[in-house]
Every structure is written in structure tokens, then in C-alpha cells.
Amino acid sequence: MNAPDRYERFVVPEGTKKVSYERDTKIVNAASFTVEREDHTIGNILRMQLHRDPNVLFAGYKLPHPLQYKIIVRIQTTSQSSPTQAYSQAIDDLDKELDSLKKGFEDEKTRFEEKLRQGY
Amino acid sequence: MTEKMMGGAGASRTSYQRYPRVRIREMKDDYLKFELRDTDASMANALRRVMLAEVPTIAIDLVEIEANSSVLNDEFIAHRLGLIPLTSDDAMSMRFSRDCDACDGDGQCEFCSVEFFLSVRCDSDQTLDVTSADLQSTNPRVCPVDVAANALSSAADGYDSAEQKGIIIVKLRRGQELRLRAIARKGIGKDHAKWSPAATVTFMYEPQIHINEDLMETLTLEEKRSWVESSPTKVFGIDPNTQQVVVVDAEAYTYDDEVIKKAEAMGKPGLIEIYPKEDSFIFTVESTGAIKASQLVINAIDILKQKLDAVRLQDEESDMKELTSHLGNL
Numbered sequence: 001m002n003a004p005d006r007y008e009r010f011v012v013p014e015g016t017k018k019v020s021y022e023r024d025t026k027i028v029n030a031a032s033f034t035v036e037r038e039d040h041t042i043g044n045i046l047r048m049q050l051h052r053d054p055n056v057l058f059a060g061y062k063l064p065h066p067l068q069y070k071i072i073v074r075i076q077t078t079s080q081s082s083p084t085q086a087y088s089q090a091i092d093d094l095d096k097e098l099d100s101l102k103k104g105f106e107d108e109k110t111r112f113e114e115k116l117r118q119g120y
Numbered sequence: 121m122t123e124k125m126m127g128g129a130g131a132s133r134t135s136y137q138r139y140p141r142v143r144i145r146e147m148k149d150d151y152l153k154f155e156l157r158d159t160d161a162s163m164a165n166a167l168r169r170v171m172l173a174e175v176p177t178i179a180i181d182l183v184e185i186e187a188n189s190s191v192l193n194d195e196f197i198a199h200r201l202g203l204i205p206l207t208s209d210d211a212m213s214m215r216f217s218r219d220c221d222a223c224d225g226d227g228q229c230e231f232c233s234v235e236f237f238l239s240v241r242c243d244s245d246q247t248l249d250v251t252s253a254d255l256q257s258t259n260p261r262v263c264p265v266d267v268a269a270n271a272l273s274s275a276a277d278g279y280d281s282a283e284q285k286g287i288i289i290v291k292l293r294r295g296q297e298l299r300l301r302a303i304a305r306k307g308i309g310k311d312h313a314k315w316s317p318a319a320t321v322t323f324m325y326e327p328q329i330h331i332n333e334d335l336m337e338t339l340t341l342e343e344k345r346s347w348v349e350s351s352p353t354k355v356f357g358i359d360p361n362t363q364q365v366v367v368v369d370a371e372a373y374t375y376d377d378e379v380i381k382k383a384e385a386m387g388k389p390g391l392i393e394i395y396p397k398e399d400s401f402i403f404t405v406e407s408t409g410a411i412k413a414s415q416l417v418i419n420a421i422d423i424l425k426q427k428l429d430a431v432r433l434q435d436e437e438s439d440m441k442e443l444t445s446h447l448g449n450l
């Protein structure tokens with residue numbers, strides 16, 4: 001009867017920000033990003049993409065609790081970059097990778113269908 | 121303004137992007153097997169997770185029972201109706217009912233819902249099956265997948281099989297009746313598994329197998345046979361002509377380590393080395409029929425792109441914080 005709505009797991013509540021940024025008070029060029037209503041899907045690809053950036057000294061994410069539908073991404077960079085720059089760069093690169101993957105998949109699908117047609 | 125340039129989108133940022141390669145091995149409407157290379161496990165797993173839980177389909181979500189004298193109670197039937205896969209090619213362009221501002225979710229709205237009717241009464245002594253074929257859709261593009269498939273196949277070859285009976289919802293005896301109105305909505309597997317378009321999505325690392333041929337040749341034929349047999353799956357075989365051990369099917373290997381242990385037990389450590397190729401994956405995708413397996417992959421890529429877009433930083437605030445942080449560090 002008092003069960004929360006199922007969509008609470010993936011709909012960002014009104015008045016809440018999807019991404020909030022908090023700078024580390026002790027370490028330079030370090031920050032935490034709290035991403036609402038995301039999980040390992042985004043957390044892990046972001047982390048791995050950040051690791052490809054040589055200016056990133058640390059990148060990690062955690063899902064603090066299975067009933068808190070958010071992840072926290074922590075980034076520390078060299079002075080050549082900044083957490084926000086690395087974060088945005090990682091998203092851009094992943095986005096472009098998916099563009100390339102989509103094109104590659106569609107081309108391969110067309111090629112495969114053509115091959116099947118020739119076979120018959 | 122110079123500080124803002126440092127924190128914001130500078131023109132000289134280098135990209136660490138990858139260019140994945142795809143090769144399709146097998147493709148049917150509801151089955152797809154393909155290789156994905158030049159990316160990592162996080163991307164493979166993100167795609168798998170999105171295919172299972174975040175690519176939308178259409179499923180029955182609200183049922184109004186007008187009459188039910190069957191042996192199953194109302195909610196039991198409502199649940200069964202929800203699990204029937206519906207053709208969902210339009211799901212990507214549909215609206216979620218909760219986001220729809222054109223309606224109040226009453227089922228009449230063309231943007232977010234499809235209405236179904238079902239009315240069956242048994243008047244004979246023989247048990248009557250109520251099936252997915254009895255569901256009357258108000259939108260011909262959205263109907264039970266088995267009904268859609270049969271319409272296609274019977275149009276093509278004109279014979280009907282036992283398979284054509286449809287998915288059984290409930291059975292009725294003489295005098296029993298089921299009448300209802302149902303509303304199908306767009307949804308995702310994360311909300312309820314009935315909306316998942318995927319029956320299974322799996323990926324495995326492509327195994328790389330190195331046989332130490334010199335060491336292998338120190339084995340007798342009998343030892344080779346016993347070593348080949350130690351694998352629970354048929355990965356290796358013996359060439360009948362050369363009597364050499366060969367890899368028959370590398371992908372049958374389940375990373376069970378049995379052949380490695382066997383080699384050690386035979387006093388031949390290093391006989392075999394097997395590594396998972398960390399940037400090479402073999403995907404198997406099975407669809408429920410709601411959308412084609414190949415479309416499921418394409419939709420998953422689109423959804424993942426939308427998700428990434430949603431987690432982008434809002435420019436103004438991040439730049440402002442970046443600016444103050446830079447000033448603070450000086």
C-alpha cells in the first residue's frame with residue numbers, strides 16, 4: 001500500500017539535478033560527481049573511458065546503496081586538466097564511439113543481408 | 121574569460137575515442153550472433169544491460185475486467201496479459217504515459233497507449249482456450265507477436281500448424297466467460313520484466329589458445345586422447361592423419377581450467393595456455409519477438425547515447441565552479 005512507485009528507480013524527481021558537482025576540499029584537481037538515477041551501466045563505461053585519459057590520475061565510481069538510485073563518480077586529474085574537463089571529454093568520446101559503433105553495425109547488417117541474398 | 125576557456129571546451133582537447141568493429145555471424149529475426157572488437161568489457165556490458173533493461177517495448181499495463189467467471193482471478197489474468205509480447209517497432213517513437221501531456225492515460229491517446237478488447241464465452245462441452253489470438257487490438261501495428269508471425273507465415277505458405285493456437289491466457293468450460301478492456305503502454309525492463317525485449321543477451325571473451333607443440337609431441341597418442349577428453353566441452357580434437365592435437369572449437373571453452381589442471385596432473389605444465397582476448401567479444405542476442413534482434417542492438421546504442429547525453433554537465437554552473445576552483449588554487 002505504501003510501496004514507492006516503481007518509476008522512482010529511473011525518473012529524476014522534480015527539483016533534483018541529474019548531475020551535481022562537488023570539488024574536493026583537500027585535494028587539488030579532484031571532485032565528485034553525483035549522478036541521479038544511473039547505475040553500473042553509465043558508471044563503469046565512464047570510469048573506463050576516464051582511465052584512457054593520461055591526465056586522469058584517479059577515476060572511480062560507486063553505487064552507495066541499491067535503494068539509493070544514484071552513483072558517485074570521483075575524478076582526480078593533473079594540473080593539465082580538470083575533473084569537469086575530463087568528465088566532459090569522456091562523455092564526448094563515448095558518444096563518438098557509439099556513433100561509430102552504430103554506423104559499423106548498420107553497415108555490417110546491410111553487408112550480411114546482401115550476402116544472404118546472393119546465397120539464395 | 122581566459123579561465124573559462126581553460127575549464128570549458130578548449131579547441132585543442134585530444135580524443136581518446138575507440139572505433140569498435142562488428143562482424144555478424146548469424147542473423148534471424150529473433151536471433152543474432154556477432155563479434156564485437158576493439159572496445160572493452162565495460163562497453164560490452166553496458167550494451168548488454170541496456171538491451172535487457174532499458175530498450176522500450178509495449179506491453180499490457182492496465183486491465184479493466186468486465187466479466188470473469190473463469191477459474192483464474194482477475195489479477196492473475198491481468199498479470200498473464202502483461203507478459204504477452206506485443207510487436208513494438210513503434211516503441212522508440214512513442215511517449216511514456218507518465219510524460220504524455222496529450223492525455224490522462226485513459227488508453228484513447230495515440231501517442232502513449234494502445235487499447236485492446238477481449239470477449240470470449242464458452243458455449244460447448246469442450247474446453248475453450250482463450251489465447252493471445254482473441255485479443256483485439258485497436259492499432260494494427262501493435263498486436264501479440266505470435267499472431268503477427270502467423271499472419272505472415274500463413275499468408276506465405278497457407279498451412280496452419282498446432283503452433284498457430286496462440287499463447288493460452290485461460291481455459292473456459294461451458295457457461296464461463298471472460299470480457300475485458302486492456303491498455304498497453306510503453307515501458308522498460310527496469311520497471312517490469314514484461315517490458316524487456318530480450319529473452320537472453322550474453323557475451324563472452326574470445327579465447328586465445330596456444331598449444332605448446334613441442335611439449336605436446338612428448339605425449340603418446342593415448343595420453344593425448346585422455347588430455348583431449350579432460351575438457352568438459354569439445355574444444356580439442358585429434359587429427360586422424362597427423363595424430364596432432366588441434367583446436368576444434370575455441371569458443372566451446374568455458375574457462376573451466378580443466379585442461380590446464382589435467383596437463384599439470386600429467387606432469388606437463390605449460391602444455392596449454394588460454395587467455396581471454398580482452399578487447400574481443402562474442403555476443404548472442406535472443407529477442408522475445410517484440411522487436412528484431414538486430415533492431416534491439418541498434419536501439420540499445422541509441423538509448424545508451426541518450427543516457428550519456430542526459431549525464432552531461434550543464435555548462436554555465438560547471439564553468440563557474442571551475443573558475444572559482446582555479447582562482448582558489450592559485
Ligand SMILES: [Zn+2]
Nearest residue numbers: 220223229232
Ligand atoms: Zn498520452
